Amino acid sequence: MNNETIETLLRKAPAPRPPKELLGQLTADLQRRSCPPTHAAFAWWSWLKPWLPVTACLVLGMIVMGAQLATLSELKQQNDALRQSLGDFDALRKENAEYRRLSALAAEIERLDQALAEIATLKSEIARFKTTLSEMAKLQFENDKIIAELKLPPDVNTEMVVDARAKAQRITCVNHLKNLGLAARIWASDHDDVLPPDVLAIQNQLSSPKLLVCPSDDTRSAAANWQQFTLANCSYEFLASNAKSIDAKRVLSRCAIHNNVGLVDGSVHQLPLDRVLVEKDGKLYMSEP
Amino acid sequence: MSDQTDRLCRRAKAGDSQAASELVTQFYRRIFCYLCRLCGDETEAADLTQKTFLKLWDALPGFEGRSSFSTWLYGIAHHVYLDWRRKPQRDDARASAWWEARADDARTPFESAEQRDLAFRLYAAVEHLDEPVRDVVHLHYYQGLSLSETAEALGIAVSTVKYRIQSALELLRARVPDSRSSALTVPSKTP
Numbered sequence: 001m002n003n004e005t006i007e008t009l010l011r012k013a014p015a016p017r018p019p020k021e022l023l024g025q026l027t028a029d030l031q032r033r034s035c036p037p038t039h040a041a042f043a044w045w046s047w048l049k050p051w052l053p054v055t056a057c058l059v060l061g062m063i064v065m066g067a068q069l070a071t072l073s074e075l076k077q078q079n080d081a082l083r084q085s086l087g088d089f090d091a092l093r094k095e096n097a098e099y100r101r102l103s104a105l106a107a108e109i110e111r112l113d114q115a116l117a118e119i120a121t122l123k124s125e126i127a128r129f130k131t132t133l134s135e136m137a138k139l140q141f142e143n144d145k146i147i148a149e150l151k152l153p154p155d156v157n158t159e160m161v162v163d164a165r166a167k168a169q170r171i172t173c174v175n176h177l178k179n180l181g182l183a184a185r186i187w188a189s190d191h192d193d194v195l196p197p198d199v200l201a202i203q204n205q206l207s208s209p210k211l212l213v214c215p216s217d218d219t220r221s222a223a224a225n226w227q228q229f230t231l232a233n234c235s236y237e238f239l240a241s242n243a244k245s246i247d248a249k250r251v252l253s254r255c256a257i258h259n260n261v262g263l264v265d266g267s268v269h270q271l272p273l274d275r276v277l278v279e280k281d282g283k284l285y286m287s288e289p
Numbered sequence: 290m291s292d293q294t295d296r297l298c299r300r301a302k303a304g305d306s307q308a309a310s311e312l313v314t315q316f317y318r319r320i321f322c323y324l325c326r327l328c329g330d331e332t333e334a335a336d337l338t339q340k341t342f343l344k345l346w347d348a349l350p351g352f353e354g355r356s357s358f359s360t361w362l363y364g365i366a367h368h369v370y371l372d373w374r375r376k377p378q379r380d381d382a383r384a385s386a387w388w389e390a391r392a393d394d395a396r397t398p399f400e401s402a403e404q405r406d407l408a409f410r411l412y413a414a415v416e417h418l419d420e421p422v423r424d425v426v427h428l429h430y431y432q433g434l435s436l437s438e439t440a441e442a443l444g445i446a447v448s449t450v451k452y453r454i455q456s457a458l459e460l461l462r463a464r465v466p467d468s469r470s471s472a473l474t475v476p477s478k479t480p
Binding site: 003006012013015016022023027029031033 | 306309313314317318326331338339343346411415430433465
């Protein structure tokens with residue numbers, strides 16, 4: 001038997017007949033799939049397929065956004081923590097500012113205390129000056145009295161009168177030097193305890209330019225007013241220009257006629273005519289007796 | 290693939306149940322014959338035919354028309370048969386028994402009883418061939434698929450199909466001796 005015979009016979013193989021109900025069963029199977037899954041599934045898929053790139057981008061964007069939101073949340077937490085610490089820092093700063101304010105107030109109070117102490121010192125000094133002024137007023141009254149007594153009739157002993165008059169003039173000179181010392185100290189109290197440079201600076205502190213002329217000085221006359229005043233109208237030597245008022249024993253002023261010496265502390269001493277002053281470092285002091 | 294089958298396939302993919310019914314009507318006999326010759330039982334063959342068409346509807350959306358619809362359908366039927374063949378309940382002798390039963394059928398197209406006898410001995414011998422060779426014989430000779438269609442349905446190369454056909458013919462020629470010489474033999478073509 002050759003191949004062609006075999007092939008011919010094979011091609012004549014009997015074909016079995018399908019059961020009559022098979023077609024019905026297959027058709028029923030088909031109808032049970034009323035919305036063919038191919039149609040629904042395929043239509044759904046064909047509708048979704050073009051949107052896949054957009055959907056993928058949306059999903060990716062949402063993932064990125066989620067990550068960014070997480071980062072943002074973390075940054076917010078850090079920000080809140082920093083704000084909290086900043087608030088604490090602000091509180092510390094306020095406390096510090098309050099401390100500084102209180103420190104400044106304390107310093108101000110200390111300065112005021114010092115000023116008060118100085119004011120108290122000045123008040124005591126002013127009281128002392130007032131006492132001196134009242135003494136000087138008494139002296140002036142006595143002087144006037146003496147002068148009045150000196151205008152005696154011609155039959156009174158002229159030597160006694162002359163002697164009394166000289167004593168009165170010297171006392172008046174002492175009075176003048178006290179006024180001069182007081183005026184200088186008052187001026188120094190307004191100028192950081194520095195004495196004036198000369199008598200011209202203390203015009204406001206002296207009641208009259210007549211206080212600067214020794215009553216025994218016949219070579220000078222008192223100025224009528226301060227506008228006409230010059231150093232030629234001053235009998236006294238001003239010997240502590242711009243000196244410190246704390247150097248109490250230093251010589252401030254001197255009358256060359258009577259050798260009356262006024263010191264920086266306001267006191268006036270009637271020195272003997274032969275008593276000389278001692279110089280130390282350019283400053284004059286009363287010598288030891 | 291014929292134009293009509295192509296149109297029916299496209300309509301069925303779009304959800305036309307009428308087109309799907311026409312495809313069933315057009316192909317169910319062939320699929321049944323194929324499966325019945327393989328498994329040797331009409332009831333099993335009907336069941337396998339139903340499974341084949343159910344799988345067809347599930348797979349239809351993915352059919353892109355690279356092969357003919359019939360070839361693709363035969364491929365599904367072949368895989369359904371392979372799944373059935375793996376079952377332990379199948380009876381290998383049933384197919385041979387079926388062929389023997391067909392031999393007594395008076396409706397066979399053979400000219401004589403001797404030819405019929407020879408043919409059925411041949412068919413019985415086919416059932417004893419190796420599975421790969423037997424599958425090729427069923428598709429190419431019994432179902433009338435071309436070499437390329439047989440290759441596509443089985444998922445093998447055309448050269449493999451040719452080789453298996455050649456092997457089948459040689460084996461059948463050796464196993465089915467011809468008891469008559471002139472009456473049955475078709476003159477071979479001179480090379």
